[in-house]
């Protein structure tokens with residue numbers, strides 16, 4: 001069985017300890033992964049620290065060229081990496097699956113390569129000129145989740161190195177192999193030590209984050225872990241970007257056309273089997289069109305083939321891990337016990353894989369755990385409403401505020417509702433459609449800081465004011 005090592009200083013580093021990574025569609029062990037020891041975590045950080053000054057000192061144009069080379073490596077290895085993602089994470093090769101994920105990695109590398117952070121003159125008069133310059137922060141610790149293992153790693157790595165930082169990344173212990181392979185391939189075209197990896201569970205993550213040599217932590221994952229990251233950073237005062245959980249509402253206004261919106265709603269809720277931070281996780285549908293919208297979604301759910309994502313024609317895969325499958329099952333069973341209607345799906349499928357069919361749940365109260373908690377899986381509660389103010393009120397309940405969406409045939413009407421929703425992004429007539437130029441981040445307890453675009457790049461820099469006196473030097 002192959003063992004996947006960490007990458008430190010551009011070279012593989014084995015460990016005395018290993019752990020297994022599984023295929024969620026079959027439960028077979030895919031490979032062994034080197035678990036980083038405390039000494040190795042220190043080595044990874046030291047490698048990043050050593051490489052950082054020379055990397056930062058390069059002309060900006062050179063760093064841009066390196067990113068373009070990294071994008072080319074991703075493109076050349078797209079088939080290999082996509083297959084690894086399907087085997088390890090579960091999303092199918094086709095549809096909005098692993099090939100789509102790798103293409104997005106290419107885009108999210110090329111776009112930061114293209115961005116400019118020019119010096120800004122923030123104030124000037126006859127006595128002084130004040131310029132805002134952007135310097136790198138130093139060494140970035142990146143902690144990634146298992147749902148989009150290569151794409152989220154790319155979001156963390158590429159703007160960091162573009163801005164002159166170096167990186168130590170820890171993939172999720174559920175999906176380490178794809179990320180380690182991606183870093184191994186990319187690091188071949190980068191100077192030694194610019195990207196390094198450590199692997200293992202939360203203990204390894206904590207050791208990385210609390211190290212005094214870490215300048216910033218880019219974290220994407222659950223709110224519970226986010227709180228631990230804040231604690232870990234209390235000693236080293238590392239800056240933080242926290243992309244945490246969401247429980248995105250989607251509000252369908254009475255004038256929406258069920259046939260026109262059904263497919264967008266379906267993928268807004270069920271892309272990656274609902275295991276996406278900004279999936280629609282609770283649907284509020286006006287009573288006039290509630291039944292028509294549910295019927296359209298049911299038709300789509302029943303037409304979408306689910307299975308091992310390596311097979312032709314499959315567009316829905318398994319839930320990535322047993323822990324998540326248990327959460328999805330528990331919330332669905334609780335909804336049943338409360339008397340909710342299971343329109344389709346409803347039970348996990350026996351077998352070695354973690355399969356749970358697309359499940360639509362109606363006749364459910366807004367205070368049910370399936371509505372109030374993040375299910376992060378293929379089960380969507382649909383709540384009937386009669387008054388838009390009530391729908392907005394329900395949508396704004398709870399601690400999360402990552403994304404939201406409003407669906408209507410009248411964009412202005414939808415925009416008026418959008419402005420009243422407490423979320424970092426509100427989409428109109430789509431959900432979760434992100435773009436590398438458009439800043440993304442959570443409101444309320446869905447995190448803080450922004451990723452993507454100019455704002456995302458600025459977040460990986462230390463602003464420095466150069467304040468110049470215009471009085472003649474004495």
Ligand code: NAD
Pocket residue numbers: 143144145146147152170171172173200201202203204205206207209220221222223224225226228229232242243244245246276277278374376402442446447
């Ligand atoms: P998780 O919090 O369990 O794990 C995320 C990462 O943190 C893993 O690499 C894990 O090993 C690491 N970790 C665990 N404990 C740690 C500690 N004490 N110190 C440092 N690192 C530690 O999350 P998950 O289950 O992998 O991902 C699912 C969650 O991520 C969902 O809540 C989802 O909404 C959220 N998410 C958010 C975004 C976003 O952009 N806001 C994107 C994707 C996923």
